[in-house]
Amino acid sequence: MKIMVYEGPKRIKIANEPSRAVGPEEVRVRTLYSGISHGTEMQVYRGQAPFFRRRKNPRTGLFEEGGEAAIWTYPIRSSEPGVWYMGYACVGEVVETGADANALRRGDLVYVNAPHQSEVVCAASAAIKLPEAVNPERAVLLTNLLTAFNSVLDSRIKLGDTVVVSGLGVMGQLILRLVKRSGAGQTIGVDVIPARLEAAKAGGADHVFNAAGEGDVALEVRGLTDNRGADLVLEASGSQRALQQAIRIAGYDTTVTTVGWYPGQCEALNLSEEYHHNRVALRSSHTGGTDPAIAGMWTQARKTQACLELLGELPLEALITHRVPYGEIADAYAQIDTRPDAVIQVVLTYD
Secondary structure, three states: OOOOEEEEEEEEEEEEHHHOOOOOHHHHHHHEEEEEEOOHHHHHOOOOHHHHHHEEEEEEEEEEEHHHHOOOOOOOEEEOOOOHHOOEEEEEEEEEEEEOOOOOOOOOOOOOOOOOOOOEEEEHHOOOHHHHHHHHHHHHHHHHHHHHHHHHHHHHHOOEEEEEEOOOOHHHHHHHHHHHOOOOEEEEEEOOHHHHHHHOOOOOOOEEEOOOOOHHHHHHHHHHHOOOOEEEEEEEEOHHHHHHHHHHHEEEEEEEEEEEEOOOOOOOOOOOOOHHHOOOEEEOOOOOOOOOOOOOOOOOHHHHHHHHHHHOOOOOOOEEEEEEHHHHHHHHHHHHHHHHHHHOOOEOOOO
């Protein structure tokens, strides 16, 4: 099988490796498509991912230096265990099943959280069978859609709310489309890239603003809300400056929900002025947890089922902008790294 290898920051090659045997409760999946994460994977590609050096202590919940044994060194192969950061959005066809993998059959189309490589051997329970109504290429968005779905649950949108989505990459685009279905009175998209603003309008945004323009987005939102500001802001860019702007956009006693991380020290963040005087709350959301008030009802299985249905219903046509053969994976990463204005979602295709 063909695997992906990091030889160093921004240095990717494809290598051949023998396929491993399928266990009794496992399946072999021949990859058809995989989606590159333009957030997490780009941090890894650039060699900037914080988890390269630091680890979360499961006992204290605090991050600390990882120690020599935990520090990642190159080369890193996609077939190594635990390398979720080398791709986690794989769609393929089951081509072999273990004796006890009864839930799946050969020919089934499935989604797997697996790296970019030509085949995957995984537990049958880890492969999500796709409904017939779901386009398999579109299914590469499932993990991101789950994260977006969770952020909307965490944010508790109320009927008639004015909701601003800041950062209109794949995550922001998905969030905006879910916000539109969640009872918001008006949805507003903010980004600095015109193509993303156009995709947001195609996804149902009532208004879009270019944060790189001459106007003040926070003031524009005040003009649409009788000077109240937004009832809720979901910030999905990972940019410190965008987070600062989100705080200014938010209304009095409202919340900014952040999705993803903000690399480095937040030197561009000013937690005086609007943040302090408007009593703005910051809330972090990620796919690993759900608002405790509803976690008992919204299990992972229920969220997954809901997102599988949404894959067939949401207007997602504008999101997949580039399809790149797996053999050109290095070029695909380089384009995302150097030309983010030209891409929204890159999908790798496999023969």
